[in-house]
Amino acid sequence: MQSKKYGYSRQYIDDEDINAVIQVLKSDFLTTGPKVLEFEESIKQYLGAQYAVCVSSGTASLHIAALCLLDKDYKVLTTPISFLATSNAILYAGAKPIFVDVDAKANIDLNLCEDILKKDSTIKAIFAVDFAGNMVDPDGLLYLKEKYGIKVLEDCAHSLGATAGKNKAGDCSFCDVATLSFHPVKSITSAEGGCVVTNDEQIAKKASMFRNHGIVRDRNEFIYKDDDNPLYFEMQELGFNYRLSDVHSALGLSQLKKIDFFLTVRRKLANNYDMAFNGTPIRPLHLNSESSYHLYVIRINFKEIGKKRADIMKSLQSKGIFLQTHYIPINAQPYYQKLGYDPSLTPTAVKYYNECLSIPLYVGIEQEEQEFIIDTIKSEILF
Ligand SMILES: Cc1ncc(COP(=O)(O)O)c(C=O)c1O
Numbered sequence: 001m002q003s004k005k006y007g008y009s010r011q012y013i014d015d016e017d018i019n020a021v022i023q024v025l026k027s028d029f030l031t032t033g034p035k036v037l038e039f040e041e042s043i044k045q046y047l048g049a050q051y052a053v054c055v056s057s058g059t060a061s062l063h064i065a066a067l068c069l070l071d072k073d074y075k076v077l078t079t080p081i082s083f084l085a086t087s088n089a090i091l092y093a094g095a096k097p098i099f100v101d102v103d104a105k106a107n108i109d110l111n112l113c114e115d116i117l118k119k120d121s122t123i124k125a126i127f128a129v130d131f132a133g134n135m136v137d138p139d140g141l142l143y144l145k146e147k148y149g150i151k152v153l154e155d156c157a158h159s160l161g162a163t164a165g166k167n168k169a170g171d172c173s174f175c176d177v178a179t180l181s182f183h184p185v186k187s188i189t190s191a192e193g194g195c196v197v198t199n200d201e202q203i204a205k206k207a208s209m210f211r212n213h214g215i216v217r218d219r220n221e222f223i224y225k226d227d228d229n230p231l232y233f234e235m236q237e238l239g240f241n242y243r244l245s246d247v248h249s250a251l252g253l254s255q256l257k258k259i260d261f262f263l264t265v266r267r268k269l270a271n272n273y274d275m276a277f278n279g280t281p282i283r284p285l286h287l288n289s290e291s292s293y294h295l296y297v298i299r300i301n302f303k304e305i306g307k308k309r310a311d312i313m314k315s316l317q318s319k320g321i322f323l324q325t326h327y328i329p330i331n332a333q334p335y336y337q338k339l340g341y342d343p344s345l346t347p348t349a350v351k352y353y354n355e356c357l358s359i360p361l362y363v364g365i366e367q368e369e370q371e372f373i374i375d376t377i378k379s380e381i382l383f
Contacts, residue, residue: 006373008295008324009185012262012363020254024246035246039253043180043195046256049172051204053196054249055211058157058181060242061194062089064210065177066127067237068196068203069151070095074124077116079108080329080349082129086155087330090127098123099331101346105286106131106297106356109348110140117148125151130159130169132285132326133187133292138167142174156197157181158294160188161263169292172199182252185362187292188259190252193244206237214239265363266293269370273298273359276374280382281305285356295326296361299352300381309357312380319376324358 024035036054043052055061062085070076072094078087080099087097100116103109108128117123126144128136136154145152152175156162159169160180170178177200182193196207209216214237216222226232244252270293277284281304285297302309313323329350330336332343343350360373 003320004369005320005322006360006365006369007322008326008358008360009362010364011184011189012258013189014258016257017251017254020250021247024250027246029246031243031245031247033246035249035253036244039190039244039249039256040195042253042256043197046259047168047170047172047178047197049170049178049197050199051197051201051207053204053207053211054244054252055194055196055207055242056244056248057192057242058179058183058186058194059085059089060211060240061179061181061196062086062127062153062155063092063240064207064242065153065179065196065203066090066093066095067210068206069093069125069153069176071124075120075122076125076127077108077113077123078127079129079131080331080343080346081106081131081327081352082155082330083157083327084330084333085157086127086129087336095124097127099329099341099346099349101348102131102352103348105134106349106352107134107136110137110144113144117144117150121148123148123150125153127153127155128175129155129157130162130292131295132287132297133158133162133294134286134288135159135162135164135167135169135290138164138174145174145176151176154178157183157186157194159292160186161259162292163290165290170197172197176200177203182248182255185294187262187294188252188255190244190248190255193248193252209237210239211242212239213241262363263292266361269293269361269365270296272370273361273374276378280378282378282381293361295358297326297356297358298377299355300357301355305381307381309354313357316376316380321360321373321376325353325356326358327353329353 066089074095180195182190331341
């Protein structure tokens with residue numbers, strides 16, 4: 001078993017997925033065809049949201065969403081515990097991220113957000129991330145949105161499939177825009193891919209425009225008219241080619257049909273880990289029963305156990321287990337420090353980072369493989 005490699009996550013592809021992709025490859029449209037629309041329809045239905053605009057990556061969805069919500073120099077509250085893409089999108093729009101410290105679940109601390117909003121009425125938005133698959137409290141976000149008149153973006157790259165009471169990650173009932181990622185490590189994959197989800201028609205129109213070079217083809221929306229040319233179109237914004245192909249969409253569509261199965265397996269694996277680490281110095285990041293179980297993060301006080309994280313990671317690698325650290329606080333990155341950001345202003349995020357390790361959690365880990373992973377991690381850390 002040792003010859004096999006276990007990363008923190010990976011895709012699960014079956015024959016149905018492969019056939020779905022082959023069908024598109026044999027069809028007339030590899031891109032801008034019917035599969036994209038079908039995938040968007042399925043996402044809307046799954047989430048109960050009104051508009052879904054599929055794009056080429058989660059990062060592209062964040063970029064477009066930022067352009068729809070923000071203007072130059074807007075101040076935006078966001079979390080240091082995320083992938084770089086979340087706050088980079090704020091910078092792409094010419095706006096300014098303000099990093100807020102995190103709570104016990106390593107999600108943005110909404111109480112701290114309110115403290116800041118009370119003092120600074122020029123803040124225009126929050127970009128929240130459902131870290132590891134635990135949703136940021138929807139009621140809390142809606143309260144801040146309504147009380148302070150700010151825009152709210154929910155980065156659902158980790159949380160497709162998660163719920164919180166009556167709310168679903170990405171349903172847009174408590175935010176202006178939600179963004180999804182279909183990278184292979186996520187709840188479902190389209191290889192690369194993402195989606196801008198919203199209940200706001202204007203945002204949906206703008207997002208479709210930005211996805212395709214800023215082009216408008218609807219005659220009713222034209223600024224000028226050119227009745228001589230039936231193929232006349234207008235570029236009204238500086239957009240991009242962020243289109244998702246039909247090949248990718250077919251894979252995503254096929255994967256979305258399996259999301260409940262994926263969630264059940266991930267939940268079961270997480271429960272096994274919970275039981276295995278119970279009563280040891282290995283403290284799991286609490287994943288509530290409504291999580292999408294994107295990551296299984298363990299927290300360890302390495303000083304207390306007298307070991308170095310790097311040594312543990314290297315030794316486990318030699319046994320085929322590749323752990324990850326989600327995430328290095330974004331405000332600690334050299335690029336951000338050069339812009340004047342200081343990670344010591346978010347001490348809980350720094351402490352969290354110093355203790356975290358993501359261990360393998362994905363569909364396809366067999367019971368005996370998980371037992372091997374548990375035994376190897378425990379013996380490395382505890383003995
Ligand atoms: C929280 C978060 N947001 C955004 C992204 C970007 O998604 P993508 O890799 O599809 O561009 C990621 C990717 O890991 C992520 O973890």
